Amino acid sequence: MDYRRILLPLAGQGGVFVLGAFAWLAFTKGLYASALVCALGAITLATMGLTHNAFSFGRDLLKRSQPGATFTSELSRRRLQVLLDQTPSPLLLQPNNGQLIAVNRAARQLFDVSYALPVAARKALLGEATALGLAHMSGQIKWKGQTFAVHLAEMEEEDALSHLAVLTDISADVRAAEASALRDLLKVLNHELMNALTPVASMSKSALDLLGDDTPESRAQAAKALERVVARTEGLTDFINAYRALTRLPSPVIRPCGLGLWLDVLTESFEAQWADKGVRFELETDGTDLSLLMDEDQMWLGVSNLLNNGAQAALEKADARVRLRLKREGDVMVFEVEDSGKGIPTESADQVFMPFYSTKVTGTGVGLSLARQIVQGHGSALLLVPVQEVRPDPLGGACFRFQVRVG
Incomplete structure (x- = not known):
């Protein structure tokens, strides 16, 4: 409690009363000069009291204005909240x-x-x-x-x-994209199945007709036709198995994985498959003493598909090379898989990730689609990098990029 705010006004009022009493007493005794001095003193004290009261009133008024400012601030906050509540996006x-x-x-x-x-x-x-x-x-x-x-x-x-x-x-956009992808997939499936079944049916009928002739020559031709039927059937089986692998991929089990050992296994697997075919493997990394958050088996499958696609493309030119570059950027590790092949034509850039689409005669068209699905399961995106953006020392072929979180 501020006692000065109580005592000072009381002292002032007491002083005015005492001086007023002395002035009256001096006036009654005929001491007019003393009475005048006491009267002036009382007036001075009274004036000072009024000034102090005015100052106190102004200070109180200023303090009272602060809640008004707080009220204005609160009103602005409420208006902002109303505007936010009208926003349709959470x-x-x-x-x-x-x-x-x-x-x-x-x-x-x-x-x-x-x-x-x-x-x-x-x-x-x-x-x-x-x-x-x-x-x-x-x-x-x-x-x-x-x-x-x-x-x-x-x-x-x-x-x-x-x-x-x-x-x-974006639910509506996703559903529209899924419907469009399903239509494209059904078109591809129809195309692939018809391409496989039409010659099988034709060659089977020819073999049946040849067997009806029952001559050594016709039986030999029938045997060749049946061999081609078996080959086409095996190709169709491979296609179905690739489709099953693409549609039955489980959700990734993401946990810390040591990068060094994982890269060793990946390198050994690639060189065992491609070294004797003349494909050189190049590994560039900022360091292998890190841990990445990923499903190591699925990621191994995804990167292996990218490397194998790169090796197949690199063999189309001399000095076949495939490069895996790992570069850390903050809390993620950026993966780049590049080959020295002819690259992907501009008109095919939007289709390379489509299931069963392939620019190679012997390709199944599953590798890139499966790799993209695995990368998406890890919260990233598999991108085809334009040649002019590949740095440094580009090999000249296709380059794919994605990222994985550092554990």
């Missing part, structure tokens, strides 16, 4: 305390919360990136049957860094 905020806050109405309705997401919801949403937070959320997430594109932003607040995620519903 907004998630993660301050440095690790919470995951549903910022607007769309986010609260989507995650069925009033403020912050519970731990179970955070784990279900972020998956392997739970401990890392929004900054490491993948480009797409699925929640309650909907697919959302994730756009991230950083905000600095009092020496602390917060992350904001804007979720854009």
Whole structure:
């Protein structure tokens, strides 16, 4: 309690009263000069008291104006919240305390919360990136049957860094893309099956007709026709097996994997298959003493497919080479698989990832599609890099790039 605000006014009033009493007493005794001095003193004290009261009133008024400023700030905050609540895209905020806050109405309705997401919801949403937070959320997430594109932003607040995620519903686009991909797949399947079955039917009928002649020559021709039927049937079996491998790929089991040993196995496998065919393998890496977050078996299969495709393409030219380059960029390891072949024609660049599409006569068209599916399962994207963007020392053929998180 501020006693000065009480005692000072009382002392002033007491002084005015005493001086006024002395002035009256002096006036009654005929001491007019003394009475005048006491009267002036009383007036001075009274004036000072009024000034102090005015100052106090102004200070109190100023203090009272502060709640008004707070009210204005609160009003602005509420207006901003109303605007955010009208935003159709769910907004998630993660301050440095690790919470995951549903910022607007769309986010609260989507995650069925009033403020912050519970731990179970955070784990279900972020998956392997739970401990890392929004900054490491993948480009797409699925929640309650909907697919959302994730756009991230950083905000600095009092020496602390917060992350904001804007979720854009792309379910309709994904369904349209899936329907289009299914139509394309059915076209390819129809084309491949018809290409395989038509000659089988034709050669089988020819063999049957030749066997009806029952001559040594006709039987020999029938035997050759049946050999071709068997060869085509085996090719069709390989095609079906490739299709089954593509459609039955399980979800990856992502865990820390030592890079050095994984690369040793990959290198030995590649050289065992291609070294005697004249394909040189080149490995460039920033270091092998790292751990990557990946399903080592699936990633081995995916990278092996890329290397094998590169080896087949490199054999079309002299001095066949395939290069695997690993370069660390922050918390990810960038993989690049490059070959010294003729490259991929511009008109085929948009089709190379389509299942069963191949620019090679003997290709199944599954390798790149399977590799892309594996890479996508690890939260990345398999990209065909334009030749002019390959650095340094490009081999001149096709180059594919993706990234894996460092564990």
